[in-house]
Amino acid sequence: MSNRAIVFLLLIVAMLAWGGLRLFSHFIPPHSPLAFAAFFLILGVACTSTFAPLAYIIGARFLALRVYKITIRHSLRQGALLALVVILNLILSALHSWNIFTAVVILAAAVVVEVLSLARK
Secondary structure: OOHHHHHHHHHHHHHHHHHHHHHHHHHOOOOOHHHHHHHHHHHHHHHHHHHHHHHHHHHHHHOOOOOOOOOHHHHHHHHHHHHHHHHHHHHHHHOOOOOHHHHHHHHHHHHHHHHHHHHHO
16 A cells, blocks of 8 residues: 555545544543443544654655655554543543643643654664
8 A cells, every 4th residue: 555545545634534533532431440441432533544654744744855765654653652642631521630741741742752762762
C-alpha cells in the first residue's frame, strides 16, 4: 500500500471514529466505568487516526530534510502520543484532578519519548 492510500484510509477511519463517538455519546449515558472506558477508547482511535495524517502531512511538507525522513510509522507514533496526551488530560479532568502542572508534565513526558525514539533512529 502506498503512503497516500494509508493516509486516506486513516482519514476514513477518523471520520468513522468521530461519527461513532458522536453516536456513542448521544445514546449511552456515562454512568458506568465501562461506558467511560469505551468512550476514551473510541476517542483514542479517533484522535490517533486524525493526528497521524496531520503529522505525516506536516512532516512531509515542512520537515523535508535529508536527515529526517517522515514515514507512516513515525506519524502513527506521533499521532498516538498526541492522542495519549489529550486522553490523559481528559481523564484527569473527568476525575477532577487536572491542573496545569500535570498537563505540562504529561506533555513533557510525551516530548521526551518522541526525542528518545528519534535519537534511537
